[in-house]
Amino acid sequence: MIEKWQARSGSPFLRSLVAANDKQAYQDFIWGRELIDLALDYPADFTDAEDFVAILRKLQPRLYSISSSPLAHPGEVHLTVGEVTYRTFGRERGGVCSTFLARLAAGDTTGVYLHENPAFRLPENPSTPLIMVGPGTGIAPFRAFLEDRQATGAKGRNWLFFGNPHAATDFLYQEQLEQFFKDGLLERLDTAFSRDQAKKIYVQDRMKEQGAELWKWLEEGAAFYVCGDASRMAKDVDVALHDAIQTHGGKTAEEAAAYVAQMKKDKRYQRDVY
Numbered sequence: 001m002i003e004k005w006q007a008r009s010g011s012p013f014l015r016s017l018v019a020a021n022d023k024q025a026y027q028d029f030i031w032g033r034e035l036i037d038l039a040l041d042y043p044a045d046f047t048d049a050e051d052f053v054a055i056l057r058k059l060q061p062r063l064y065s066i067s068s069s070p071l072a073h074p075g076e077v078h079l080t081v082g083e084v085t086y087r088t089f090g091r092e093r094g095g096v097c098s099t100f101l102a103r104l105a106a107g108d109t110t111g112v113y114l115h116e117n118p119a120f121r122l123p124e125n126p127s128t129p130l131i132m133v134g135p136g137t138g139i140a141p142f143r144a145f146l147e148d149r150q151a152t153g154a155k156g157r158n159w160l161f162f163g164n165p166h167a168a169t170d171f172l173y174q175e176q177l178e179q180f181f182k183d184g185l186l187e188r189l190d191t192a193f194s195r196d197q198a199k200k201i202y203v204q205d206r207m208k209e210q211g212a213e214l215w216k217w218l219e220e221g222a223a224f225y226v227c228g229d230a231s232r233m234a235k236d237v238d239v240a241l242h243d244a245i246q247t248h249g250g251k252t253a254e255e256a257a258a259y260v261a262q263m264k265k266d267k268r269y270q271r272d273v274y
């Protein structure tokens with residue numbers, strides 16, 4: 001769209017951006033910008049409304065993880081949506097789809113479709129221990145997994161790492177998760193409320209504290225699942241996983257990397273990050 005816009009705007013900046021054709025530069029430019037910013041900052045000439053509409057792309061669908069098991073909620077599909085709001089270039093902004101969903105009222109309808117992800121599934125063997133790392137909206141599939149394991153009476157042990165800014169306001173599914181813990185479905189529930197103390201605490205810090213136990217679970221065949229933010233969290237959790245294997249498994253960095261590679265091959269390390 002920027003290419004088409006710059007042809008009509010004559011902006012030297014946009015011309016150089018397009019000429020550079022640098023993916024990162026495009027991403028940096030687009031981040032936090034909407035069409036209105038282009039229109040205001042880089043005015044362009046269009047012959048008529050149709051000429052303008054012709055450069056617009058079709059609205060893209062957004063994906064949301066299903067956060068319920070059909071066994072626990074027959075006929076229902078639950079989503080766990082974080083409303084995207086931020087301020088850029090002097091304006092309050094809202095993400096298109098998340099704020100739309102937040103505005104829906106009971107009885108409203110909207111179009112949805114199902115996108116299957118065969119690479120992110122509960123282990124086939126119900127006795128496989130499960131370690132789940134799902135801060136923020138990353139909790140979504142793990143609530144579904146836990147509901148499913150409860151409904152089917154799966155014998156595998158379950159360990160959840162959850163994190164969000166504040167315990168008082170952001171402990172998603174608190175009652176249900178604490179009940180799972182009381183019932184023994186969740187053998188371990190480790191939380192990291194990042195902003196409840198001066199120094200930030202993240203899920204990977206909890207993983208580090210529990211490194212020896214984590215290694216024990218892995219050696220007992222546990223599958224390791226991660227869901228949520230791709231840009232920072234998933235990378236840091238991956239580092240923490242390698243560290244735990246190295247430190248508590250007595251391995252070199254290369255051996256830890258090989259161990260993780262084997263986990264991936266065995267589908268014991270699955271991620272759904274965005």
Ligand SMILES: Cc1cc2nc3c(=O)[nH]c(=O)nc-3n(C[C@H](O)[C@H](O)[C@H](O)COP(=O)(O)OP(=O)(O)OC[C@H]3O[C@@H](n4cnc5c(N)ncnc54)[C@H](O)[C@@H]3O)c2cc1C
Pocket residue numbers: 030031032033062063064065066080081082083084085086087088094095096097098099137138140272273274
């Ligand atoms: C496989 C998958 C599963 C997902 N599961 C979930 C889920 O379970 N729950 C969930 O809530 N989301 C989930 N998402 C994310 C979801 O699909 C949307 O990306 C998210 O809701 C934002 O969509 P939106 O239309 O509200 O925002 P958009 O209108 O798409 O706006 C996003 C854009 O806003 C800008 N922006 C956002 N934040 C800032 C900021 N702080 N500063 C400056 N600019 C900013 C950026 O340009 C960004 O590209 C998932 C994504 C994938 C790929």
Ligand SMILES: NC(=O)c1ccc[n+]([C@@H]2O[C@H](COP(=O)([O-])OP(=O)(O)OC[C@H]3O[C@@H](n4cnc5c(N)ncnc54)[C@H](OP(=O)(O)O)[C@@H]3O)[C@@H](O)[C@H]2O)c1
Pocket residue numbers: 082083084085135136137138163164165192193194195200202203204228229230232233234236237274
């Ligand atoms: N690509 C995307 O579309 C995308 C991906 C993820 C999140 N988001 C947006 O971010 C907002 C909230 O998303 P969310 O609810 O999923 O939560 P989130 O932003 O992923 O935050 C959840 C928790 O993770 C913490 N965190 C921050 N950096 C971390 C790191 N490196 N490692 C581990 N934990 C880390 C956060 O702490 P602090 O915030 O206190 O640092 C917070 O406590 C939404 O607006 C969402 O749309 C967008």
